[in-house]
Amino acid sequence: MTRVLLVDDEPLVLIGMQGMLNWAALGYEVVGTARNGAEALRAVQEKQPDIVVSDIRMPVMDGFAFAEACHKDGSALPAFIMLTSYEEFDYVKRSMRLGVVDYLVKIDLTADSLTAALEHARDTAEKEKKLRMPSPAPVSLDTFRDRLFLQLYGGLFTDRAVFDRQCAELGVAFKAPRHIVAVGSLQTPDLPTSQLVTLSTGVTRMAAETLPKYRPCRVTAMDLRHFSVLLPLEADEDPETVLAPILKTAGQILYNYFSTAIYWAVGRPVNDILKISESQHDAFAALPLLHEGEPVAFYHESPNTQLDHRAQVVGQVQQYIRDHLSERLTLNDVAAVFNFSPNYLSQLFAQNSESGFVEFVTATRITAAKELMASTDLKVYEISDKVGFDSAFYFSKVFKKLEGVSPREYMQRMKVSYVDAKDEATV
Numbered sequence: 001m002t003r004v005l006l007v008d009d010e011p012l013v014l015i016g017m018q019g020m021l022n023w024a025a026l027g028y029e030v031v032g033t034a035r036n037g038a039e040a041l042r043a044v045q046e047k048q049p050d051i052v053v054s055d056i057r058m059p060v061m062d063g064f065a066f067a068e069a070c071h072k073d074g075s076a077l078p079a080f081i082m083l084t085s086y087e088e089f090d091y092v093k094r095s096m097r098l099g100v101v102d103y104l105v106k107i108d109l110t111a112d113s114l115t116a117a118l119e120h121a122r123d124t125a126e127k128e129k130k131l132r133m134p135s136p137a138p139v140s141l142d143t144f145r146d147r148l149f150l151q152l153y154g155g156l157f158t159d160r161a162v163f164d165r166q167c168a169e170l171g172v173a174f175k176a177p178r179h180i181v182a183v184g185s186l187q188t189p190d191l192p193t194s195q196l197v198t199l200s201t202g203v204t205r206m207a208a209e210t211l212p213k214y215r216p217c218r219v220t221a222m223d224l225r226h227f228s229v230l231l232p233l234e235a236d237e238d239p240e241t242v243l244a245p246i247l248k249t250a251g252q253i254l255y256n257y258f259s260t261a262i263y264w265a266v267g268r269p270v271n272d273i274l275k276i277s278e279s280q281h282d283a284f285a286a287l288p289l290l291h292e293g294e295p296v297a298f299y300h301e302s303p304n305t306q307l308d309h310r311a312q313v314v315g316q317v318q319q320y321i322r323d324h325l326s327e328r329l330t331l332n333d334v335a336a337v338f339n340f341s342p343n344y345l346s347q348l349f350a351q352n353s354e355s356g357f358v359e360f361v362t363a364t365r366i367t368a369a370k371e372l373m374a375s376t377d378l379k380v381y382e383i384s385d386k387v388g389f390d391s392a393f394y395f396s397k398v399f400k401k402l403e404g405v406s407p408r409e410y411m412q413r414m415k416v417s418y419v420d421a422k423d424e425a426t427v
Contacts, residue, residue, distance in 0.1 A: 001029040002122050005047060007040040007054035007066070008033075008083065013106065017053065020111050028118065037061025041069050049078050050125040051118060055106075056084040067100060077128065079121035083109070145170050147374045149220040153181075153228060154371040155277035163274065176232030179276055180239055180269040182247060183283040185290065185354060186225045187261040193224075193404055200224045203258055210253055214246045223367055224402070225354075228280055233269050240266075240298050247296050263290035266298045281322070285315025287354055313338075314352045317345070321361055325368050325388045329361050365389065366402050373411050380407045 004023070008014050014033050023030055031047040034040035038061040040054065052070075056063035067080050080100040101124045102117040148166055157163040167173065186203060188196070204227045208219035211229060218230045233239060247264040254262050267282030282299035290297050317338060321329055334357075335345040349357045365387040372383045384395035384407075400406045405413075 002027055002051060002118075002125070003031045003047065003049040004028050004051045004053065004118070005031060005040065005043055005049040005078070006033045007035075007037070007043075007052060007058070007063070009035050009055060009058040011035075013055070013083075017109075017114070020109075020114060026115065026118070027122075037063060037066030037069075040066050044070055044078060051081065051121045052078045053081045053114075053118075054083065056082055079125040079128070081117045081121055141170055145172060145218075146220055148172060149218060149228075149230065150371055151375050152273070153220070153222075153277050153280050154368070154375070155274075156371065156375050157274055160274065174232075174273040177235045178233040178237075178269040178271055179273055179279070180231050180233055180243070180267060181276060181279040181283050182229040182231060182243065182264050182266045183222070183280065183287065184227045184229060184251075185263045185265065185287060187263060188225070193401075196224050197404060199258065199260065203227075203254055203260065203262070206254060206257060207250065207262075210250050211246070214249065215243075223363060228283075230276065239269055244296050244298075251295055261292070261295065263287070264296045265290060266296070268299055281319055282315075284318060285312065311352045314348050317348075318353075318360060318364075321364055322368075325365055326386055327388060329388060331357050362398060363402070366399055369395070369399065369407070370403075370410070373407070373414060380411070383407070 001024075006014055006017050008017075014035075018030060018033075021028075028051075031049055032043045034043050036058045037054075040052070041061070043049075044052065052067075054063045054066060058066075061069075063082055063084075067082075070077060070080075081102045081104060082100050083104050083106050101121045104113060104117055148170060151157060152163075184203075184207060186200060188199065191199065200221070204219060204221045207227060207229070211217050211219060216232055219227055220230070221227045231243065233242070243266060247266075251262040251264060254260065265283045265286040267279035267286070270276055270279050286297045286299040317334060320334065320337065327333075331342045331346060335342045338345070340348075346357055349355070349360065353360060355363065368387045369383050372378055372386060376383075378386070380396065381392035384392040387395075389395035389398070396407050399410070403410060
């Protein structure tokens with residue numbers, strides 16, 4: 001609906017204009033009326049109308065002074081239609097200089113003339129809004145490559161031909177006989193979201209610039225505290241021998257620049273790139289093994305120590321959570337699945353995980369939601385249901401707290417990026 005404010009010092013004129021049109025049927029909403037320019041100026045600030053239909057001759061503040069006051073502000077400038085009982089050309093010239101889009105004589109005012117003027121004003125208001133909208137950031141192929149890797153990590157490719165076609169379109173190739181995932185984990189105290197976003201963005205960007213100097217790889221942000229690194233391996237290469245020195249060196253470089261420690265957890269290598277999600281899951285399961293004295297850990301299928309065993313148990317619980325996101329995942333419910341007491345499971349997470357049980361469930365659900373946004377056309381409430389939130393309202397609240405924007409804003413940014421890239425491709 002286009003919002004309209006009516007301004008005239010004569011009550012009968014206001015009543016007449018309100019009854020002259022079926023406003024709603026024409027796509028308009030009369031959001032208020034005012035009897036003078038000063039009153040109207042307050043209404044503009046409060047009601048934010050798109051169009052103002054205003055008399056010129058009014059007490060306290062006339063229509064010209066009112067339009068000029070709005071014009072000086074400019075932050076939410078409505079389109080003006082001016083009414084007068086006089087047909088002097090000077091009024092028209094002065095109105096047009098103030099950005100008024102139309103000029104109507106009261107005595108000749110009809111439903112048709114008012115409708116035509118409103119349509120003209122609506123077009124002007126819409127053009128003004130477009131001019132004031134910030135231009136979207138330029139989109140590069142890297143944006144779409146990141147989406148490809150997020151889908152790959154999520155195990156969302158079931159058709160190899162579709163995957164191969166997308167890789168060819170995006171210029172991505174997986175030629176090595178094996179691939180492996182290392183997860184980088186930022187070791188930071190609790191920070192305000194805005195600071196954490198800045199830190200995470202900087203660390204991820206520098207990791208993407210630093211690591212390829214030692215070995216070809218692809219760095220992809222997963223959330224505000226983790227990023228994944230996809231690395232190629234030759235058939236006879238031992239991951240620990242080859243990767244441990246590289247990851248320690250890169251971690252030191254990042255620490256020197258950001259004063260933030262980076263821990264690295266590495267999964268098992270896979271022979272099929274479409275199974276790379278398994279390597280990433282292994283890496284996340286190995287994260288609890290990390291500590292200041294050992295910032296790099298490799299996942300081992302057979303636990304060698306009691307610490308390994310507890311970490312592997314937590315890893316199994318985390319994998320269960322990832323596989324059952326649409327179900328109830330309270331501490332009591334999940335503990336019952338593994339035959340643990342809720343208190344024991346809570347302690348396992350506290351001692352062997354980077355986050356508590358509830359925080360892990362929430363973060364995993366949000367990550368899965370982002371993957372669905374990148375790969376499907378589902379609505380917000382459908383995504384909320386698929387990742388196990390009780391309501392779309394609560395999902396939106398949690399999403400905005402963790403990501404800094406609402407789900408709709410996040411999806412709209414992705415949509416704008418896609419449309420812009422499509423337009424560039426057709427040039």
